Amino acid sequence: MKGSIRIDQERCKGCSLCMEFCPKKAIFLSDTLNVKGYFVVSFDEGRECTGCATCAVMCPEVAIEVFRN
Ligand code: SF4
Numbered sequence: 001m002k003g004s005i006r007i008d009q010e011r012c013k014g015c016s017l018c019m020e021f022c023p024k025k026a027i028f029l030s031d032t033l034n035v036k037g038y039f040v041v042s043f044d045e046g047r048e049c050t051g052c053a054t055c056a057v058m059c060p061e062v063a064i065e066v067f068r069n
């Protein structure tokens, strides 16, 4: 199964839980600051996201939306 995610960067607090638990290492810490002053994570479309939704489940800020296609 293939998937993709959308990260709401204004909700993200850069805790990196999603990164640590993604089995495909498809999420990385960016050098972008959000309005709250946190470095936020981004999705690497070049990795093979499966749409497993582990990242969304782990995110304490409910900042990740998962799409399966
Ligand atoms: S849905 Fe799964 S594979 Fe895709 S970014 Fe999230 S944890 Fe990684």
Ligand code: SF4
Pocket: 007, 011, 012, 013, 014, 015, 016, 017, 018, 019, 040, 041, 058, 059, 060, 061, 062, 063, 064
């Ligand atoms: S788990 Fe949520 S709050 Fe933490 S870095 Fe990932 S998207 Fe941001």
